[in-house]
Amino acid sequence: MKSITQAQLNRLWARTMLEELTRLGVAHVCVAPGSRSTPLTLEADANPKLTLHTHFDERGLGFLALGMAKASGQPVAVVVTSGTAVANLLPAVVEAGLTGEKLVLMTADRPAELIGCGANQAIHQPGLFSSHVTAHLNLPSPSQAVPLSWLLTSVDALMHRQQCEGGALHLNCPFPEPLYGDADLAEDSAYYQSLGDWRMQSTPYTRYDLGKAAPVLPPDCSALAAGHTVIIAGDLSVRDARAVAELAETLGCPLLCDPQSGMSSDWAHYDLWLQHQALAEPLNDCRLILQFGSRLISKRLNQWLARQVSKGCCEYWYVSPDHHRNNQSHLPQRHMIAEITDWVRAVKSVLPAQKTDGTGESWRRQTQSANRKVQLLLDDYRTAHPGLTEMALAIDLSQRGQQASLFLGNSLIARLVDMLTVFDGRAVYSNRGASGIDGLVATAAGVQRVTGKPLMLMLGDTALLHDLNSLALLSHCADPVVIVVTNNDGGAIFDLLPVPEDDKQRLYQMPHGYEFAHAARQFGLGYCKAATLADYQSVVSEHLNTGTGALLVEVQTPPGQAVGQLSELIRRLHAL
Numbered sequence: 294m295k296s297i298t299q300a301q302l303n304r305l306w307a308r309t310m311l312e313e314l315t316r317l318g319v320a321h322v323c324v325a326p327g328s329r330s331t332p333l334t335l336e337a338d339a340n341p342k343l344t345l346h347t348h349f350d351e352r353g354l355g356f357l358a359l360g361m362a363k364a365s366g367q368p369v370a371v372v373v374t375s376g377t378a379v380a381n382l383l384p385a386v387v388e389a390g391l392t393g394e395k396l397v398l399m400t401a402d403r404p405a406e407l408i409g410c411g412a413n414q415a416i417h418q419p420g421l422f423s424s425h426v427t428a429h430l431n432l433p434s435p436s437q438a439v440p441l442s443w444l445l446t447s448v449d450a451l452m453h454r455q456q457c458e459g460g461a462l463h464l465n466c467p468f469p470e471p472l473y474g475d476a477d478l479a480e481d482s483a484y485y486q487s488l489g490d491w492r493m494q495s496t497p498y499t500r501y502d503l504g505k506a507a508p509v510l511p512p513d514c515s516a517l518a519a520g521h522t523v524i525i526a527g528d529l530s531v532r533d534a535r536a537v538a539e540l541a542e543t544l545g546c547p548l549l550c551d552p553q554s555g556m557s558s559d560w561a562h563y564d565l566w567l568q569h570q571a572l573a574e575p576l577n578d579c580r581l582i583l584q585f586g587s588r589l590i591s592k593r594l595n596q597w598l599a600r601q602v603s604k605g606c607c608e609y610w611y612v613s614p615d616h617h618r619n620n621q622s623h624l625p626q627r628h629m630i631a632e633i634t635d636w637v638r639a640v641k642s643v644l645p646a647q648k649t650d651g652t653g654e655s656w657r658r659q660t661q662s663a664n665r666k667v668q669l670l671l672d673d674y675r676t677a678h679p680g681l682t683e684m685a686l687a688i689d690l691s692q693r694g695q696q697a698s699l700f701l702g703n704s705l706i707a708r709l710v711d712m713l714t715v716f717d718g719r720a721v722y723s724n725r726g727a728s729g730i731d732g733l734v735a736t737a738a739g740v741q742r743v744t745g746k747p748l749m750l751m752l753g754d755t756a757l758l759h760d761l762n763s764l765a766l767l768s769h770c771a772d773p774v775v776i777v778v779t780n781n782d783g784g785a786i787f788d789l790l791p792v793p794e795d796d797k798q799r800l801y802q803m804p805h806g807y808e809f810a811h812a813a814r815q816f817g818l819g820y821c822k823a824a825t826l827a828d829y830q831s832v833v834s835e836h837l838n839t840g841t842g843a844l845l846v847e848v849q850t851p852p853g854q855a856v857g858q859l860s861e862l863i864r865r866l867h868a869l
Contacts (some may be wrong), residue, residue: 297482300332300474302435305485306444307332308339310464310835311370313445314397315342316497316686317368317452321743323358324447325351329414329446330401331472346742348735351378353763355385356732360739363722364698368395368455369739375402376414376474379421384731390425391726392528392588393459393615395638398426398450403469417539418465427460433661434467437484442498445491449499456501459615465736473597490650508631508639511610516581518645520653520833523579525594526554527586531720533633537585540637543644545653547576551589555721559661562671564591564712566663569866575659577601581608585633587619588725590711599624612636631664633856652705666869671713681848683779683855684862686751687828694749694775694837700737702752703728704786705855706779710751712859720744730756734776736762747773754780757809764816767843774843775833776818778809781850788856802852809847819844 297305311322311333322337323346324330346361348354351373358369359523373379377399389396402408419431428451433439450863451462479485480492490851491498516522524541526534526548534554541548541558548558551558566572582598589595599622601607610627611619620626629636675688687709690699698720701707722740724733733752741748757778759853767774783802792801814822823846836844 297437297479297484297546298471298474299435299469300816301479302437303332303338303468303472304474305441305479306432306435307336307466309358309441309444309488310399310448311336311343313448313497314370314452315340316495317449319370319397320344320367321346321358321361321365322370322372323348323354323361323593324372325349325354325374325378327378327401328472329403329468329670330372330374331401332468332648333401333466337370337372348763348766350762351381352384353732353735353760355396356388356735356760356763357455357739357742357766358396359385359389359724359732360722360736360741361743362389362394362396362739363392363736364740366742368397368452370397370399372399373401374414375400375418376416379418380417383422383425383813384729386422386425388724388726388729388732389461390427392606392724394461395455395459396461397455398422398461398463400463400465400466402703404467404469422461423736426463427458427459428454429463431463431465432467434469434862441488442666443484445488445498449497449501453499453501455463456503482663508636509629510639510643511629514640514643515645516608517544517583517640519580520546521578521656523576523582525582525584525589525598526550526556527554527584527634528553528588528723528725529586531555531718533585535718536634537635540641543641545657547579547657549594550716551586551594552707552714552716553588553590553721553723553725554586554721555699555716557717559664561664561715562667563664563711564593564708565863565866566667567593567597568863569663569869572663572666572869575656575663578656579607581610583610583612585612587613587615590707594693595621598622602802618683667866670862670865670869674865678858679826681823681829682858683709683781683848683850684713684858685850686777686779686829687824689826690751691715693830693833694747697747697749697773697775697837698722698740698744700733700748700750702733702750702756703730704753704756704784705789706751706753708786708789709855709859731759732763734760735766738763738766738770741770741772741774746825749775749777749837750832751777751779753785754778754782754805754807754809755784758805758807761812764812764818764843764845768817770843771841772838773837776843776845777833777848778845779850779854780808780847782852783808785852788853803850808849809845812847818842820847821845822847822849848863
């Protein structure tokens with residue numbers, strides 16, 4: 294047999310790792326251009342079980358992979374070259390570390406002898422992502438002295454840990470030159486044949502058998518059915534949200550739905566009525582708070598939860614498959630680590646036959662009155678303000694694009710939607726881990742590529758500027774995508790915060806004066822600048838229902854208008 298060249302060894306290691314990843318659930322790999330990553334890129338392209346997605350910007354590429362992992366629930370691989378290309382993945386890795394999306398970062402590197410000696414494009418990459426990754430492995434340079442079986446068991450161990458804990462993995466791959474060459478002959482080598490039957494099989498080299506344990510239930514489930522329970526729905530999948538809604542119906546208890554759950558209830562608009570002492574008073578009599586999913590947007594809801602539990606007369610249960618702490622107020626909490634739908638089914642199977650006693654039903658009706666009063670207030674407000682405003686967009690979202698997935702940006706628009714929008718069971722995605730404004734376009738593009746469904750993205754002007762070149766990821770999209778950008782010329786969220794008034798514009802809001810028509814044209818997207826609310830409703834609905842490709846809809850509003858109108862609404866609320 295012929296000897297194996299370094300180029301062939303590089304390709305063989307890359308081929309072996311990528312093949313094993315496909316057997317462990319990886320179907321998509323996101324690739325940025327680079328020379329040092331050639332072995333990984335070419336082998337990913339050659340594997341028929343992998344779908345490649347390319348982008349010229351590593352920061353956007355990381356968020357693209359994040360969106361794909363978010364929508365699929367499966368691990369997504371990312372391939373980049375060495376140097377700052379790796380560092381640009383950090384923002385997406387931070388988000389994945391907080392919200393659990395499974396990324397497999399395969400970062401090409403210079404070999405050890407080229408690190409710390411002035412070699413080009415060589416930085417210290419091991420440990421670059423610090424605590425933001427679930428696990429990391431700095432591989433040796435490909436060598437026949439290292440058995441391929443070691444490579445496989447090492448990859449398997451990392452992937453098993455990710456399966457248990459979620460989050461991102463970092464595989465640092467130092468490839469010596471030469472990087473280019475034919476790898477076909479390497480499969481005939483004794484080195485590759487040492488893997489035996491694995492070469493012809495489709496199962497992983499190491500198989501971890503995880504016994505499926507029954508969901509852990511609280512000792513006394515009857516507390517749920519005793520009345521005066523409040524359920525909070527946080528960041529949930531459509532399936533889990535449906536199960537939680539059914540549990541609330543079974544128990545006959547109030548259900549407070551974060552927008553990320555994609556649903557609402559008879560207790561909608563709680564971020565408004567929790568600000569009114571008399572309207573919120575009936576809810577304060579709850580004895581158990583049961584929260585599903587994390588990352589609640591509403592500051593008012595988090596504050597109410599903390600007050601209730603701190604009084605000592607209300608228990609706090611939290612159900613999530615994520616074992617990480619979710620308790621920002623450091624309250625006494627029962628954290629049940631379980632798949633939400635499975636937990637709900639198990640609880641329902643042991644609940645008493647009756648719902649609640651008469652006292653509980655009477656309390657439930659009292660708590661519903663708050664939403665009814667706020668809804669009437671909103672109806673009057675909408676009649677008095679028929680124009681195209683950010684508040685109008687949030688209210689209108691209840692009827693717009695209901696069959697499309699929704700990606701919700703951060704900052705002011707998320708808060709307005711939390712207060713004003715009513716959902717009826719739709720898929721809602723967001724980046725609420727670190728709640729940054731970076732990478733929103735790229736993450737939404739990743740969601741759309743996996744779902745293959747129409748998608749609506751709502752974000753602010755500063756967020757769009759931050760991720761402008763990710764519009765390229767939507768340039769060739771065939772499915773209808775609508776990007777709604779609310780352009781209030783800067784960071785309007787700071788109107789809600791007690792920043793120094795004299796410095797607010799210059800140091801916080803940073804008005805820019807830009808519009809987005811030319812940006813849409815540059816990336817080959819459709820564009821519409823809505824003039825009226827009716828225009829906006831028509832163009833968005835028409836494109837989502839019958840359009841193709843991506844359409845950017847720009848809604849310009851005066852700086853400060855949204856917060857001014859919100860303040861007026863809250864004044865009317867307190868006058869009730």
